[in-house]
Amino acid sequence: MGSDDGVELREGVCRKKLAVFVSGGGSNFRCIYEAILDGRVNGEIVVLVASKPDCGGANYARDKGIPVIVFPETKDGSEGLSPHDLVISLRKYKIDHILLAGYLKLIPAELIRAYPRSILNIHPSLLPAFGGKGYYGMKVHRAVITSGARYSGPTIHFVDEHYDTGRILAQRVVPVLPTDTADKLAARVLQEEHQVYVEVAAALCEERIIWREDGVPLIQSKEDPNNYS
Ligand SMILES: Nc1nc2c(c(=O)[nH]1)N[C@@H](CN(C=O)c1ccc(C(=O)N[C@@H](CCC(=O)O)C(=O)O)cc1)CN2
Numbered sequence: 001m002g003s004d005d006g007v008e009l010r011e012g013v014c015r016k017k018l019a020v021f022v023s024g025g026g027s028n029f030r031c032i033y034e035a036i037l038d039g040r041v042n043g044e045i046v047v048l049v050a051s052k053p054d055c056g057g058a059n060y061a062r063d064k065g066i067p068v069i070v071f072p073e074t075k076d077g078s079e080g081l082s083p084h085d086l087v088i089s090l091r092k093y094k095i096d097h098i099l100l101a102g103y104l105k106l107i108p109a110e111l112i113r114a115y116p117r118s119i120l121n122i123h124p125s126l127l128p129a130f131g132g133k134g135y136y137g138m139k140v141h142r143a144v145i146t147s148g149a150r151y152s153g154p155t156i157h158f159v160d161e162h163y164d165t166g167r168i169l170a171q172r173v174v175p176v177l178p179t180d181t182a183d184k185l186a187a188r189v190l191q192e193e194h195q196v197y198v199e200v201a202a203a204l205c206e207e208r209i210i211w212r213e214d215g216v217p218l219i220q221s222k223e224d225p226n227n228y229s
């Protein structure tokens with residue numbers, strides 16, 4: 001057994017405790033949850049953080065018996081935690097890593113300081129293109145199509161104080177077809193999101209993410225430890 005009653009599934013690496021943040025349906029959250037159940041990800045989603053108390057992701061978590069926290073506080077002040085109380089709560093859950101998955105609120109500096117190099121986000125474009133404030137959900141795909149870009153795809157990056165400016169960890173590329181609507185492009189990108197986020201979560205939980213001397217994070221191949229991407 002590992003420390004903190006962690007479950008050691010692979011020699012020397014305890015099961016990582018994850019917090020996932022959502023604002024909507026939570027399809028990426030559900031894919032990661034299912035990958036944990038079937039053994040592809042050596043982790044445990046111990047808490048779900050939702051910006052909307054009744055979003056699809058929050059209801060899915062409740063159905064699976066995963067505790068749900070609302071952050072930030074709702075406009076009427078009836079629910080939700082302050083940044084300080086969120087950090088305290090995540091510490092109590094002994095969270096190792098935070099995965100943003102369709103989360104649409106700015107993560108405060110207090111949380112970023114508390115979890116250095118431990119917060120990831122998935123964005124539905126090839127950053128740095130089509131990222132930043134105002135670029136989320138279908139807005140991203142509409143902007144890509146309007147731009148005439150021939151390729152798009154998801155980016156997974158570490159989170160810093162600003163929207164979509166953190167260190168890029170992984171990307172996948174899909175074609176943008178001349179006949180594409182935003183909905184068709186969104187579906188093609190989302191299919192890739194589901195695959196790449198599970199691959200990255202697996203690498204994270206197996207401690208296969210390393211930092212190059214210039215600050216670029218790399219993923220060590222599971223099959224060939226001498227190979228990185
Ligand atoms: N500190 C950080 N917080 C968050 C990041 C990040 O990189 N650093 N990523 C976002 C996710 N995201 C893109 O991947 C993103 C989400 C939302 C917005 C945005 O413009 N939001 C609107 C509000 C939308 C709403 O409340 O419905 C806004 O701020 O005006 C841009 C990018 C998660 N947090």
Ligand SMILES: NCC(=O)N[C@@H]1O[C@H](COP(=O)([O-])[O-])[C@@H](O)[C@H]1O
Nearest residue numbers: 024025026027028102123124136137
């Ligand atoms: N800028 C953040 C952003 O646009 N995130 C995007 O929200 C969608 C819904 O995710 P979900 O189905 O996992 O809830 C996903 O496409 C994700 O990349």
